[in-house]
Amino acid sequence: MKKQRGTPLITKILDAALMEITRVGPYDLAIEDVAKRADVNKTTIYRRWPTPQALVLSAFEHGSAKAPLPDTGSLREDVVEAVKLMREVCRSPAMLSLARMQLTGELTGELREWLISRTKDTDCDTLVMFQRAQARGELPTGSDIELVRDLVLGSAQYVLYFRDAELADHKLEQIIGMSLTGAGYMPAAADTQRT
Structure with a gap:
C-alpha cells in the first residue's frame, strides 16, 4: 500500500481529528487518539501540529x-x-x-x-x-x-x-x-x- 502524502494525508488527519472532537470535545483532544483513528504515526501529526490546540483549530478551519x-x-x-x-x-x-x-x-x-x-x-x-x-x-x-x-x-x-x-x-x-x-x-x- 502506497503511503499518503501532502493534501490527502492532511485531509485524512483533519477528518480524523473532527471525528475525535465529536467523541471527546475540542478541549480533550489527544493527538495519540487522532493518530490511531487516522492510521498514521503520531510524529506525523506532531510535525505539523505541535499541540492538540493547534490541531483543533486546523480541524475546525478544515471543517468550515x-x-x-x-x-x-x-x-x-x-x-x-x-x-x-x-x-x-x-x-x-x-x-x-x-x-x-x-x-x-x-x-x-x-x-x-x-x-x-x-x-x-x-x-x-x-x-x-x-x-x-x-x-x-x-x-x-x-x-x-x-x-x-x-x-x-x-x-x-x-x-x-x-x-x-x-x-x-x-x-x-x-x-x-x-x-x-x-x-x-x-x-x-x-x-x-x-x-
Whole structure:
C-alpha cells in the first residue's frame, strides 16, 4: 500500500481529528487518539501540529472551509443558498457542536478567539448580500441592514443548530420567506417570474 502524502494525508488527519472532537470535545483532544483513528504515526501529526490546540483549530478551519457566497440577483435565493452552505457545514457533528458551543458561550481561549474572528469575516461577507438587495430595491431604503441580516440568518441558524440539523429545503425556504416578509422584502423582477 502506497503511503499518503501532502493534501490527502492532511485531509485524512483533519477528518480524523473532527471525528475525535465529536467523541471527546475540542478541549480533550489527544493527538495519540487522532493518530490511531487516522492510521498514521503520531510524529506525523506532531510535525505539523505541535499541540492538540493547534490541531483543533486546523480541524475546525478544515471543517468550515468557506465557499463563495451566492450572487443570484435575488436576496431570497442568495439567502437560501447561503443557509444551504451552512447546513452542509453542520452535517459534521463536530461543526454542529462548535456552533452550539459558540451560541451557548462555552468556548474559551484560542478556539473562542478563532471563532470570533471567523464570525466577523462571515458577517462582513453576508452583509454584502443584503446591501446588494437594498441597492436593487428589494429592501426598503433606510432599513437597518445589519439587523435585517441578523434576523433573517439568525432565524434559520437557530432552527438548524437547535431544532433540526437536517433542515429540509422546503422548511428552510419557509423560514427565510417569513423572515424576509417581516423585513419588508420586495422580490426582484427575476424572483417574481420564478414563482
